[in-house]
Amino acid sequence: MTNSSNFFERVYEVAKQIPYGRVTTYGTIAKAICAAKSARMVGYAMNGASEREDVPAHRVVNRKGVLTGKHHFAGTHLMQQLLESEGIKVKDDQIQDFNSVFWEPETIST
């Protein structure tokens, strides 16, 4: 895969749209890219996105607001630290007041 698959590109596009101090879920992103059933693929894409500074993968969590993918980051608590650094409260790998920091991306029509 010399080029990033279109699917990954979609995920990256949405992830890059996440504003500062906000977070979103995999399923929500999946819907934004017209692949609501591919929530797992979103996380899979984030795996490669973690290497891209263009893609704030730390702002993407599961539907419960839990930092399920923190283990994929360099540090054990790097993801949590990044979120807290943006004003997001995190307790025991779970985002506090998740509903307030939750952000819904816009659907991509490309």
Added chain:
DNA sequence: CCAATGACTACAA
């Protein structure tokens, strides 16, 4: 092509 994997989600017990 088939089997296994996974940063998910939903439902049942």
Added chain:
DNA sequence: GTTGTAGCCATTG
């Protein structure tokens, strides 16, 4: 509230 099962589908071996 917790645990288990199933569906989902792109990537990889």
